[in-house]
Amino acid sequence: MSNEMSIIFLGTSSAPPQSNRKQSAMVVKYKSHTLLFDIGEATQYQMIDQKIKFTKLTIILTHLHSDHTLGLMGLLITRNFRNIKTPITIIGPVWTSNFVSLLFLAYRFKPEYEVKIIETSGGKILENKDFVLDSFPITHSDTSFGYRLVTKPKRRKFNVEKATKMNVPRGEMWKKLQNGISVEINGKIISPSDVLDKVDENNLKIVITGDTPFDEKVIDFAKNADLLVHDATYPPYEEERARKYLHSTCIDAAQVAKKAKVKRLIMTHISELHKNLEESLRDSREIFSNCEFAEDGLRIKLKPKD
Ligand SMILES: [Zn+2]
Ligand SMILES: [Zn+2]
Structure with missing residues (x-):
């Protein structure tokens, strides 16, 4: 099986609706795994457009703000309509279990498949033969977490x-x-x-912050990552607003990328306050050159280096 990782941005907007961007959602595909980070309002529509299956899926919530979770019930209900019986795992901060139960109660919804919930308070969450997923606390909402996914290198074959x-x-x-x-x-x-035959020896490391202000913790956690997906809600001149609402400017994102020495930065959760995205990008690139703004539908591929 290929050791290539695909990342598909389904929604790249901050909370208020925009015509060309939907709310936060991002898919990471690696080997047989499909991980969906956040599930904003229009996520199931975006999944259909991007041909992401509803069957085998792990949903990972950075925090429970509505622009990151409004699509959850829609998708879970659709699975019943489509008679999908495979279990689903939802990972999120403390309160996720109550949050999901209350939604089920409000909608009188009974899933016809198993719903497994894992609440994280930081540290390792999942480990399988292909990757390790862990989380770290973020200063944004009551309980917000950033996530780090590190793939496991293939075992070298005995000749x-x-x-x-x-x-x-x-x-x-x-x-x-x-x-x-x-x-x-x-x-x-x-x-x-x-x-021992030589195979790919390196792993891939990606870090997804979810909503976050500039935070030294992220720098530590994202050290030398192949990819950092970072909040860049505001343009450079909205620094005060970023501090107030615990979000980042695109300058904050670039600074974190530079200090963490990551290989590549993708900036997302983009607000309409970026009047000129090209200018924002130019300013960010002065600090960290290998960066770009996400767009809905943006697909990138990562492969471990030999
Ligand atoms: Zn948000
Ligand atoms: Zn938020």
Whole structure:
């Protein structure tokens, strides 16, 4: 299976509706996993447009503000209409479980599939053979979390032919080499790289802040990430407003990217107050050149380097 990761931006607007941008939602596809970060009002429509399946999905909420959660019930109800029986997992901050139960009660909704809820208060949330997902607190709402997804590099394959050729006896020695330990045979050192085929050794690290003001914590968490998706609600001249409402300007986002030495920055949660997005982008690029504003429908691909 390909080790390429796809990121699809479904909604890139701040809360008030705009004609060309929908509210926050972003999909990360990696191997057999589809992770949906936030689920703003129009998310299920955007998913249909972008051909994202409703079946196998993990929903991850950065926080419970309405512009990040209004699409949740729509999507869950549609799954009943479509007779989808696969379970769904919803990850979110403390109160997510109550939040979902209250919505079900309000709509008299009974899902015909299992709904699993994981509440995070920071730290590791999920680990499987393909990736580790963890979260860190953000100063935005009562309980907001940023998320970090780190893929696991493929295990290097043991080359039986090479080992046989080098007269490495099967058993204990093979095991050692597979576990990265050198062995000695008749005075000759055989190192793991002699018998393990080279595969992609690096992982991918992406960080999604959700709504956030400029925050040193994000810099720590996003260190050397391949991709940082950061709040850039306001243009440079709205700094005061950004501080007041606990959001970022596009300058804040660029500064975090620069300090964290990430490889690439995508700025999202864009307000109409950006009168001239090109100017905002120019200002950001003066600080951190490899950055861009997200657009609804923007797709990017990441691949680990050899
Ligand atoms: Zn928001
Ligand atoms: Zn918010």
